[in-house]
Amino acid sequence: MREVELVAHLRPAFTEVLETMFFTSVIDICATGAAAGPPPIISRLRFRGDPSGVFEIGMTGDAARRLAAAFLGEDEQELSESRTGEVVCELANMLCGSFLSRMGDFTFELSHPEIVPSNLEAAGTSMCFELPEGRVAVGVRFGELSQAHA
Amino acid sequence: MPFNVLIVDDSPAMRSFIRRVLDLSGFPVGICAEASDGQEALDLLRGQSIDVILTDINMPRMDGEEFLRRRAQDAHMRSIPALVISTDRTASRVHRMLALGASGYVQKPFAAEGLREELERALGACHARG
Numbered sequence: 001m002r003e004v005e006l007v008a009h010l011r012p013a014f015t016e017v018l019e020t021m022f023f024t025s026v027i028d029i030c031a032t033g034a035a036a037g038p039p040p041i042i043s044r045l046r047f048r049g050d051p052s053g054v055f056e057i058g059m060t061g062d063a064a065r066r067l068a069a070a071f072l073g074e075d076e077q078e079l080s081e082s083r084t085g086e087v088v089c090e091l092a093n094m095l096c097g098s099f100l101s102r103m104g105d106f107t108f109e110l111s112h113p114e115i116v117p118s119n120l121e122a123a124g125t126s127m128c129f130e131l132p133e134g135r136v137a138v139g140v141r142f143g144e145l146s147q148a149h150a
Numbered sequence: 151m152p153f154n155v156l157i158v159d160d161s162p163a164m165r166s167f168i169r170r171v172l173d174l175s176g177f178p179v180g181i182c183a184e185a186s187d188g189q190e191a192l193d194l195l196r197g198q199s200i201d202v203i204l205t206d207i208n209m210p211r212m213d214g215e216e217f218l219r220r221r222a223q224d225a226h227m228r229s230i231p232a233l234v235i236s237t238d239r240t241a242s243r244v245h246r247m248l249a250l251g252a253s254g255y256v257q258k259p260f261a262a263e264g265l266r267e268e269l270e271r272a273l274g275a276c277h278a279r280g
Binding site (some may be wrong): 068106 | 160236241257
C-alpha cells in the first residue's frame, strides 16, 4: 500500500476517535518534523494478521494529561502518571483498530499497548496532528519487527 | 428500573470511560460491576445479579471469545444479554462474536447515545424473548 493511501486511512481514523471519545478536534495536520525532540510519552503496539506491523503514538506529557482528563472526565492535576499512561495506551489501541479496520476486511490481533522509552523510530509512515491539547504524532510500519523493536 | 451492568475490559481507563459514558447517556444503572478478563467475569456472574454485560475482546488470561463460549454453556449466564465493545470492526470478527451469542456489537469509537441505543435494543430483545 502506498504512503498516500495509509495517510488517507490514518487521518479519518484519528479524527473519529478524538472527536467521539476524547471530545476534542483536530486543528491542523503538521509536518512530522514539527514534533521535533523525543516525545516523552510513546505507546506502541504490534498488530498481527495480513499485514502485520507496528503502530505508535507519541505526545508530550502535558498533551497526554490533557487528553487523559478529557477521556476520563477528571481533573488533569489529579491524574497520576500511570493513569495517564493507561489512557495513552487506550488511545493507541483505538487508533490502531480504527485504522486497520479502514484498510479492508481482514482479521487482526492487536498486542497489548505499552509505554516505551524511545523515539518513534519504528514508524515507516507518520503524521502529526495538532489538537487544542497539544501535538500527537502517529506512526505505522508494516512487516515483522526485529527484536529490538518488538 | 435501573439495570445492573458488568463491564469486562482489561483496561482500567476504558472501564472508567464506559462508566462515564453510561452516566452521560442517562441509561439507568444500578450496580456497575467490573472485571478485567473473561475468567473474572464468569466468577462474578456466578455470585452477582447482572442484567447486561459489556465485554471487550482482546484480554489476557481469558479473552472475549472464550468468555462468550463459556457463557453459552450456562443456562443462566446465556440469558443475560452481552454486548461486545471493540475497535475491530471487520465483518468476519463481528459475525464470529454474534455467532458466539453476543447480543450486539459496539464499535469503538462510540458515543453515549449509540451505547444507550444498543443497550436498550439488547435488553428489549431479551425481554421480548423471555
